[in-house]
Amino acid sequence: MSQPPMLFSSARHAAQRDRIARLPADANFLAPIIAETLRDRLAMVTREFPRTLLIGVHDGALIDHLRASGTALTMLEAGLSLAAATGALVGEADAIDLPFASFDLIVWPGGLDAVNDVPGALIRMRALLAPDGLLLGAFVGDGSLARQRRAVMAEGVRSIARLHPQIDLSAMGNLLQRTGFALPVVDVEALTVRYGNWFALVRDLRAAGLSSRLAPAPPPLTRDESARIAAAFAAQADADGRVAEIFRIVHFSGWAPHPDQPQPARRGSGVTSLAEALKPKD
Template sequence: MSSLVFDRALYRRRLGRALAAGYPDFLLARCAGDLEERLSAVLRRFGLAADLGSALPLAAPALRGKAEAVLRLAENPDAGGGSAADLIGDLEALPFAAASLDLAASLLSLHAVNDLPGALVQIRRSLRPDGLFIGCLLAGQSLTELRQVLLSAEVEATGGASPRVAPFADLRDLGSLLQRAGFALPVVDSESVTVRYGDLFALLRDLRAMGWANALLERSRKPLRRSVLLRAAELYAERFSDPDGRLRATFEIVWLSGWAPHESQQKPLRPGSAKARLADALGVPEIGTGEKPGGEKTGGEGER
């Protein structure tokens, strides 16, 4: 069985059409603002920075505020936003030499790669020692409402269902991937953004306008039946509407950051290397493992 999830060629074609038609930037603009805020907390300057695959050139202002020079890698020749890309390439085959970047950022693009662990390894290798990677992607519970109603409606109508919404990585898995890729001081956090729509079809129009229509390799090649879409719209309104009748769509944006290892970075202490006891600092008696206050031993099992 193939380990590939996405038809990357189809994804890039759809992204190109979306950019040519005026890609809506409401989520990207939010992420660009968050990137600027997060970088403002980093008290140093960088040499060469790169924007890795963000659909529009919205990361550049934040990167220019921290770096001497900025390159933009786009995945589509139509780079969007009226700004030509410096490089056209694939996030799964980065065209950067090892240790050539000081800062790398990516906004809402890494969730559409087939080999996210490999992409993170390549990003880490492209960074000079003590270089920083920071980026965000859709993950976790993104579009959970749409996934649920499409599945329910198709099962009702046909007795089965094909994948309609891309799988998204779990927050805990992403932290592990950063560590496996060799990043030092990895940090992962998430923000759930709720966007409200008049109906299901308005949400689907936005997803198509951003090039995010179904590009799964295992997708059905048959168009979704109208009756299934109408039933999905009914279920969405029943399950996920606010009192004013508008529908909620969840986008869980997960931020990742990590540093290329360098000897100057803080290292965790070895177990047993502490020179002072926590009990002394708190001014309380130390209680050994397996003891209760007063010296009683605790057992391995107990009742509630």
């Protein structure tokens, strides 16, 4: 049976990641924000994690934090240069090949929404976790960059897919359940960033590794198309001339099943908080 065509290009992903390695450390504004939220969520967990897998070396402070916890840290990175600079293994999250039950904690600070096989990647994460191990991550989710999405549909711009599809909260929760995670929790945090022009947004997206990696690559924008998109983006500005763009950061967590874990609340009861779900078994 033939394989379905790939939605995303691994080669373009690796090139994007290596571009990050060449930029100043502060160019990627989003990485430290996501890293801080993940550190805050880890602080809710009172247990120790002897073995940790970090997918994507997005933020040096997060790496330092994990190492300071005393865990044995393994890192996975798609970019060859970035992997070489940080000592990470090279590979894609949906194709990682490591022994089962190798880790007690997997931290994934961005990128789940742009792998070719999202359920397959989650199944791999579940298999890599030891019983009662924790998967904790975040990604830019559904509802993000709404003004850019409207701008690229401006009159005179070719109708070609250029932006990634997005995963929403309910889909992510269902995916965690379907792939065997216990006590799945998904929540969202909206981050508003104000831009003076569309080109500044594009620079931020490239610095954060969020530019398109669709396969095949869409044809480059013409100068006229770029101008039309920039004008359509600027037309959505507030009174101060700046456009408020929203990044919806979806946070997710799930535990590898263990007999001693508490049972989740009845679906729809709404009584289980993130803090409660992150607590380990007694």
